[in-house]
Amino acid sequence: MTESTTTPGAAPKISMRGVRKSFGSTVVLDGIDLDVTEGDVITLIGASGSGKSTLLRCVNLLEPTDDGQIILDGVDIAEPGLDPDPIRRRIGMVFQSFNLFPHMSVIDNVAIGPRKVLKTDKSDARREGLAMLTRLGLAERADAYPDQLSGGQQQRVAIARSLAMNPEVMLLDEITSALDPELVGEVLDVVRGLKADGMTMLFATHEMAFAREISDRVCFLHQGRILEEGPPSQIFESPTEPRTQAFLQRVIDAGRL
Amino acid sequence: MSDRPSRRERYERARRRRSVVIATVSTIVVVAALVILIPLTPGWERVRQAFFDGDVFVDTFPGLLEAFWLDVQILLWSTPFILIVSLLVALARNTRSPALFPLRAFAVIYTDVLRGIPVILLVFLIGFGVPALGLSREWSNPLIWGSVTLVLSYSAYTAEIIRAGIDAVHESQRAGARSLGMTSSQTMRSIVLPQAFRKIVPPLMNTFVSLQKDVALVSLIGPVEILRQAGIDKATYANFTPYVAASLIFLALTIPCTRLADWALARQRARTGATTIA
Numbered sequence: 422m423t424e425s426t427t428t429p430g431a432a433p434k435i436s437m438r439g440v441r442k443s444f445g446s447t448v449v450l451d452g453i454d455l456d457v458t459e460g461d462v463i464t465l466i467g468a469s470g471s472g473k474s475t476l477l478r479c480v481n482l483l484e485p486t487d488d489g490q491i492i493l494d495g496v497d498i499a500e501p502g503l504d505p506d507p508i509r510r511r512i513g514m515v516f517q518s519f520n521l522f523p524h525m526s527v528i529d530n531v532a533i534g535p536r537k538v539l540k541t542d543k544s545d546a547r548r549e550g551l552a553m554l555t556r557l558g559l560a561e562r563a564d565a566y567p568d569q570l571s572g573g574q575q576q577r578v579a580i581a582r583s584l585a586m587n588p589e590v591m592l593l594d595e596i597t598s599a600l601d602p603e604l605v606g607e608v609l610d611v612v613r614g615l616k617a618d619g620m621t622m623l624f625a626t627h628e629m630a631f632a633r634e635i636s637d638r639v640c641f642l643h644q645g646r647i648l649e650e651g652p653p654s655q656i657f658e659s660p661t662e663p664r665t666q667a668f669l670q671r672v673i674d675a676g677r678l
Numbered sequence: 679m680s681d682r683p684s685r686r687e688r689y690e691r692a693r694r695r696r697s698v699v700i701a702t703v704s705t706i707v708v709v710a711a712l713v714i715l716i717p718l719t720p721g722w723e724r725v726r727q728a729f730f731d732g733d734v735f736v737d738t739f740p741g742l743l744e745a746f747w748l749d750v751q752i753l754l755w756s757t758p759f760i761l762i763v764s765l766l767v768a769l770a771r772n773t774r775s776p777a778l779f780p781l782r783a784f785a786v787i788y789t790d791v792l793r794g795i796p797v798i799l800l801v802f803l804i805g806f807g808v809p810a811l812g813l814s815r816e817w818s819n820p821l822i823w824g825s826v827t828l829v830l831s832y833s834a835y836t837a838e839i840i841r842a843g844i845d846a847v848h849e850s851q852r853a854g855a856r857s858l859g860m861t862s863s864q865t866m867r868s869i870v871l872p873q874a875f876r877k878i879v880p881p882l883m884n885t886f887v888s889l890q891k892d893v894a895l896v897s898l899i900g901p902v903e904i905l906r907q908a909g910i911d912k913a914t915y916a917n918f919t920p921y922v923a924a925s926l927i928f929l930a931l932t933i934p935c936t937r938l939a940d941w942a943l944a945r946q947r948a949r950t951g952a953t954t955i956a
Contacts, residue, residue, distance in 0.1 A: 481857055483853055483856065483857065506860070509857055511859075512857075513857070514857040516850065518850055520850045520851060520857075522854065522873075523873070524872050524876065533858070533860075533868065534858035534859065538859040582858070583858070586858055586859065
């Protein structure tokens, strides 16, 4: 397990400063500061409604931030008025409910990003898409439609669709929460593979055991703030914040850690 | 795995047999009652002569069928225009950019006004009004302005159907597409519209059936299509049978389309139902 990897001098891949977001009068993100070093896996834990998903959606510019900076490779991508499309193609996102396109076959789901956004030739996009599906063990389902697949397979297709764009960062938004327990493992295996390949990931999850295994750093979110952050050994074994302790106690009581 | 039907199957089979018997008996009773009772009404003999005269039917049917070809033509060339105009109006209502506000406002006014006026009034207003502007002879053809009226009116209805279809595509589909870096127009074209159109096939079919009948309204400004031809025949023979014949010809077109629409609806229900369970 790598300890905190923020080497002095090396600029982080993503750097958030004072990120704020409200929906109406509800404050969802209340000043988030977070640095993500290239190659790190940062997990976001916390109760439902603590702001994990919103934070990921803000990084992918699916939600506009109200205030604060999100700096990706030295450029503030949270600047209002910035064209989001060139930024999104560098950041992959996987959703809790897969969001696959039901009217397209698996291979078309994977190939559409490169074809439309990167203007990859149709046969090249298909070939590369098949290679990606093969890597995730889904090659034989290439011509199936999403609703013919199991939940675990659908989520792996969604990961393949995102990886097909060759993203520099992956945002994983509770990607196993909609899955039956016996299907969670196959999706987490894919995440392990991504970490081995050195992918930078921001991972919102309720899978505490997995968070402990895979994370370089863990952030505990509470009411839109990062209350505590550190290496998994620290957060899971000796959390200093009483609210982190209370949250983990509830998780343990529920038999999830 | 025995060949013996299960208890459930035996029960269902008995129930089906009973339903068939009841349906058959009740149909026979109703039809028999109509056949026996209607001729007993005091005016039946007059109605039979005025509406169901076999000779008049045989004489006028070929001419009516020929006139109906004009209805079919109007239908065929109006339909693609309706689809194009309604799609443009629906997309205009979906725009966000402030620069496009006039377009958005126009789309709202267009759907509100054109859906709010009876088609029959629109036919008169446009069919007589526009040629009165002093257009050249070939542009004063009532066929053109009759068809334009149908396109304008039906596009307003169809635009609302398409808009409902677009709204019915879940936001998460857009998020999925945008997260790949697709632009909003790429997302609309490749992700939203294909799914929206699948959802709206049944209401589109219903609108198409309705259009098939409203084509007859074009006759009000001149063209001799089936309704007008039937009127001419009625005057010639002093008999209403041509109207009955015209009705039958319409039914020959609309019933298959209605069946098709029902079938499309049932198929869609079955499919979405299956997805919900899975």
